[in-house]
Amino acid sequence: MTTHKQTILVLGATGKTGSRLVRTLRAQGRSVRAASRSGEFRFDWFDEDTWQAALDGVTAVYLMVPDDPAPVPVFVRRATEAGVGRFVVLSGRGMGQLPPELFQGMAAAERAVRGSGARWSIIRPNNFNQNFEDVWLPQLRSGRLALPTGGVGDPFIDAQDIADVAAVLLTSEGHHGRVYDLTGPRVLTFGAAVAAMAEAAGRTIVYEEITPERYQEELREGGVPEEVARELGTMFEVLRTGLHTGTTDAVRTLLGREPVDFGTYAARTGATGIWS
Template identity: 45%
Template sequence: MHMTNTKNTAATDLILVTGATGKTGRRVTERLEGLGLPVRKASRSAEIPFDWDAPETWDAALAGVGKVYLAYSPDAGFPGAAEIVGAFAERAVAAGASRIVLLTGRGEEGAVRTEEAVRATGADLTVIRAAFFAQNFSEDFLIDAVRSGTVYFPADGIAEPFVDADDIADVAVAALTDGLHIGRTYELTGPRLITFAQAVAEIAAATGLEIAYAPVPLEAFEEGMVAEGAPAEFAALFRDLLAEVLDGRNQSLAHGVRDVLGRAPRDFADYARENAAAWK
């Protein structure tokens, strides 16, 4: 058997976490560091700056890395994501990072193309397909809407199995630290289906605040995003993504959290209670 020397073994233990300041990346980083594992945080503001749109930053971020948590921003389902993420994964594998845990969105055709692009590199891959994050209500995105007292969103009567970002991070860490999950695809959802109106009502109940839910057409939501400063191109792409994932295709529960962690996923009501301070 070929034995690597200690220096090389140590190097390949290094885990690169992309989106390290984001909703899942931050949690994955905290858990890995809590386990005493070596982590390199990849973000534009990191010590070694990393930018998806600047491939010249990729090699330095990948130097000495053995595993990658890959969470592409803005979304693995966006047009062009498969090409960028695929190119990055190819570079990662060539640099010695053969183990990749990829976060994508549930029910996104573009995300499936991104998964295929990463799989084509020959990486030891685990795919995590996540439902709509519960934390979208409390960390950027919809937090200002909740605080304003009215959440306008283009989902009228559509139910979603909101998943807690802490569950996503727990599954990602399990996948990064246990070879059992290589080659697997896990769909992560919460334990029940609730509409966006019900989700907002549960936040209102948890906070004691008066918060209303108002469904709006996709076009109006897109116009609102632009009015609040979002680039028009991004708003249009995001509108298209919402049209896809909010057409009813995701109105079912999956069992990825239990399959990986052996426990039930966290419930939205518990999430709302635990994060009540965020909305006050």
């Protein structure tokens, strides 16, 4: 196994992209500090006493940030002062077109790295395939997923593709100042995605298109906090515009292979019994 001098700090290392990125980098022989509130190396965005130890000796950072933007620019400044020379930011598709109240942490991260003086790259993926394993898992297990998409599709992307792209950006040259929109290979409606998951699970799961008003009612009935319900509603409002339904070739260009197809993902994940 090849070894490398740089040490890469992966924040959110127990998350969907972070955990995969840690495995990918370590398989390449990279020195990785896997940091999170409950992972290998303790890091808490809201406890600055945990920052310096996480940053000690680090040359690059995978920056996955909290919703609260307040600590983000402070951390980026501390990181550059500690010697970090490269950031890769996990952001969201269409950040420049979203209402300012959405994804404030990600927006703060983009601004902070642009002004940091370090090398930086930003990745803006669409909805993850793996969101069907947590965000929408309870509804899928109940046999009904109801959302206000207006029938607009999404080029869902696999979290492993995001991690593999991040690994390239963290370890190779030629990506400074670049923003990459990451998508899967094709656009599916949520109804088509649910049908694929139902087939893989071998059971009936119904997709229902509902109004934004009814969606808000169901969120509140399910005990979702009002602030979160409003943000989810705005997310689907943006989806319904159709602005972010196109696919890109960024994954193919950066990795030299096709992104994971949703059908492949559904078959593989359904075999685990998660939706049964």
